[in-house]
Amino acid sequence: MLYVPTIDALLTGFEPRHGLGCISLWGWPRVTGCDLPDSDLVQEALRGDRSSFDQLMLRHGQIAFRAAYLVVNDATEAEDIVQEAFVKAYLNLHKFDLARPFRPWLLRIVSNDARNVRRRLLRSKQRSQFEPQFRLDEVPDSDRLDPVPRERARAVWEALNILRPSDKLIIVWRYFLGLGDREISVLLKCPEGTAKSRLHYALKRLKGVIEKRFPFLIE
Numbered sequence: 624m625l626y627v628p629t630i631d632a633l634l635t636g637f638e639p640r641h642g643l644g645c646i647s648l649w650g651w652p653r654v655t656g657c658d659l660p661d662s663d664l665v666q667e668a669l670r671g672d673r674s675s676f677d678q679l680m681l682r683h684g685q686i687a688f689r690a691a692y693l694v695v696n697d698a699t700e701a702e703d704i705v706q707e708a709f710v711k712a713y714l715n716l717h718k719f720d721l722a723r724p725f726r727p728w729l730l731r732i733v734s735n736d737a738r739n740v741r742r743r744l745l746r747s748k749q750r751s752q753f754e755p756q757f758r759l760d761e762v763p764d765s766d767r768l769d770p771v772p773r774e775r776a777r778a779v780w781e782a783l784n785i786l787r788p789s790d791k792l793i794i795v796w797r798y799f800l801g802l803g804d805r806e807i808s809v810l811l812k813c814p815e816g817t818a819k820s821r822l823h824y825a826l827k828r829l830k831g832v833i834e835k836r837f838p839f840l841i842e
Contacts, residue, residue, distance in 0.1 A: 659675075659678075661679060661724065661726070664676070665719060665725060668713070668716055676713055676716075679729075680709055683726055684705065684709075686726070686730070686800055687705045687709075687729060687730065688705050689799065690733045690734055690796075690800055691704040691705055691708075693795045693800075694734065694737035694792070694795070695740050697744075701737070703740075704736045704737050708729065708732045708733040708736050709729075711732050712728075712729050724805070724806060724809060726806060727807070727809035727810045730796075730800075731809075731810050738792075778837045778839075778840055779833075779837075781836075782832045782833050782836060782837055783795070783829065786825070786828060786829060786832065789821075789825075791825075793807065793821055793822050793825050794822070794825050794826065794829060796810060797822055807822070
């Protein structure tokens with residue numbers, strides 16, 4: 624079970640313990656009990672109500688973890704990335720445009736940090752050591768995320784890792800995280816039409832890799 628410190632604990636350096644100074648992203652029900660939209664929670668957090676930001680962490684923590692994990696392939700690194708991303712998001716809330724959705728703004732921070740960590744790991748290790756088998760068991764609710772046999776899932780993941788990072792990321796956003804066209808366009812800072820075009824060409828390049836390296840996936 625993954626526990627993430629509350630924003631108070633993260634900002635003060637308090638060492639959290641289960642049930643004290645932390646929230647559980649995977650153990651709590653998906654429904655947080657808070658019906659306020661993200662924009663209202665952001666406004667409350669800007670007024671000094673840190674519990675409102677904790678609600679945002681609880682609401683978006685799972686997808687933030689998945690976004691990080693699908694870039695770095697390491698659950699421990701992904702947890703650290705998520706914690707640091709939430710701190711950055713909190714400290715930069717005054718820069719957030721309330722007219723835009725919060726989730727892609729947060730995921731942009733997560734994705735940027737994850738790519739930086741990935742580059743660091745690639746520099747410090749042999750590439751063959753860093754590209755492990757995709758461990759679906761490390762991803763919460765992986766049984767829901769992966770309806771295909773694990774062997775085929777690993778092959779798809781290997782094909783994705785052959786792509787350039789920008790192609791892999793947009794495919795991950797759309798098909799692994801279920802983001803819509805608008806959210807992807809916010810992440811990419813481009814019009815929706817441009818985002819759709821980039822996804823189209825990324826999928827086209829993925830198909831080329833699969834046809835060449837993993838033809839059994841399309842047989």
